[in-house]
Amino acid sequence: MADPIFYAPMPALTLAELADVAGAELARGEPGLAISRVSPLEDAEAGALVFFDNTRYLDALATTRATACIVAPKHVAKVPETVALLVSKDPYRSWARVLARLYPEAMAPLAAYEAAAGISPRATVHPTARLEENVTVEPGAVIGAGVEIGSGTLVGPNAVISQNVRVGRDCRIGANVVLQHALLGNRVILHPGVAIGQDGFGYAMGLGGHLKVPQVGRVIIQDDVEIGANTTIDRGANRDTVVGEGTKIDNQVQVGHNVNIGRHCVIVSQVGLSGSSTLADYVAIGGQTGVAGHVEIGMGAQIAAVSVVNDAVPAGGRYGGTPAKPVKQWFRELTALKKLAERGSDT
Template sequence: MQRSSFFPPHEGFPLIRLAEIIGAVLSDESFGEIMVFSLSPIQRAVKGDISYVVSRKFLDKIEMCKASAIICSSDVMPFIPRHIPCLLSDNPDLAFAVAGSLLYPKAMRLQPVSGLKEGISPRAFVEKDVKLEKDIIIEPMATIGSGVEIGSGTYIGPGSVVGSGVKIGRNCSIGANVSIFSSFIGNDVILHAGARIGSDGFGYARSASKIHKIVQIGRVIIQDKVEIGANSTIDRGTMDDTIIGEGTKIDNQVQIGHNVHIGMKCIIISLVGIAGSTRIGDNVLIAGQCGIVGHINIGDGVQIAAKSGVVRDLPAGKKYGGFPARPIGEHLRDMASILSQSNKRYQEKMKEDNGQ
């Protein structure tokens, strides 16, 4: 596979310096002046690349590896060819993440599409009373409404719409075709292409003759260092606020309903739906395709397995799975029992069909 031209290699780090920055130990300091410029998987790595091995099950192609170094744990190092220096870390995932941010700094933030280096494109529309700090980029076809405030170092991508009165903090990256209404955005926030922030919450009341819309006059509050994936949607509150806590990371195509409060440093993976007024604590992990009903509480540190359906409060610090979501051990035992019974019935049916 040809090298990507989208993210060119770095000018390089000597291994001894890179190890120091990422908190790793170089396996042999005689390799300290070897330069690395880019990341690459084991099977494609060449001289100047650094690769990453998280466990022994990924070592099937290691003998063919031509990388200049490998990030791994001390448990994996004995299986690495001796001519390849190792950067040893107790947390290889974190070491790899930090190395990537150093070698590819431009990949850590959205980059201008039009080639605009600074300022406002003449093809953008910006109301006269907008307050802009320095070093802002606003791309073509973006629309910035009345009373908006945008902090220094923030980038607004092409075709994005920032509604009246919205406040966006410093060093934010707002991707292409994002819409933001009735929202306050903190510092160092990333909103990927197509994200919809602050649209109407889904609220209706029935009568005998029709369905009546319930007014949605709340806000969305996104705190510092939040990242929200492409085409995810976060509804504004009915009368209260929808809040996304500091450092939380949200994948693509996630729906968050009105008045939801999500704590700090949560991870929410794609295709999750969270209904209105649910409260989620800090450091919660919600795996893909989970559905969460409204008006419940999920405690700090909870982990929810993929495709789970959460219909009641979940106490802090535990793992849950299944539908309805229950403690993960109970869920796995139930699944094993169902599979065993299904297999037994299948075998009985096969015997019947064969006339036994």
């Protein structure tokens, strides 16, 4: 699975060492048995570690030739007896811990041009910009006047960091990222093509023409946020657009002006958050969902993919549909419509 062209071969680890990394219990297998690769179930060979957490893949599990498997207690009996068992309450999180240990370079974008830290002679850095030690600036990048960048940060090729932007330590700014009117915390990851801090969409409409409303707020990105490729986050109109600590945003998401996203939220691809909407902590929104302006979504709420949220969602709510409603009600309506359609086809 891991191509040695892009990632160094993983070090061989024993089952005991892997159990410790994964936070799992070694329930079957020799503690000193060596594991030299990770693989999907269907491609695994001897010496490979796999994980199982979805019953859709039972057939692949039954025929796997892997040496060891990370598995939940409820699925232990489904694993072939020839496969060693690492039992975890949350196999996917254990798998994530193992991969992070084995392939740390896959955790964030790497330097595209060369690994050595320093400022490329083909980058443009304004003399008033302040860069701490151990900052990497790759060819074609532009660092504007008054910019501050913390130690350990990588700025990728052709990225543009406009004047007075602040970037924290150990950040990864991918190729072709554009930052303006923004303050970034530490360990922020921006994948290629992200645009942050451009105008929010604001016009005073009228018959004589639409008057542009200047957007004078900022974008605040807190620590440990990761933002996927080609996502756009508009700066605030009259207050800040905020993305809270630990939030993960997928590719091609649009965040409008004055949006306030809480801590540890998950926002999947092609979601659109309209201006002044608010997400409390730990909100999860499925792909291609739209959230109307000025709507509040409560803590821990979950929104199904391809939904339209045009009214408040309470904390802990599970909503879906167009317009979004509690999932039990949504499913009842879908079932009723299906029965009505089937009855109509019989007449």
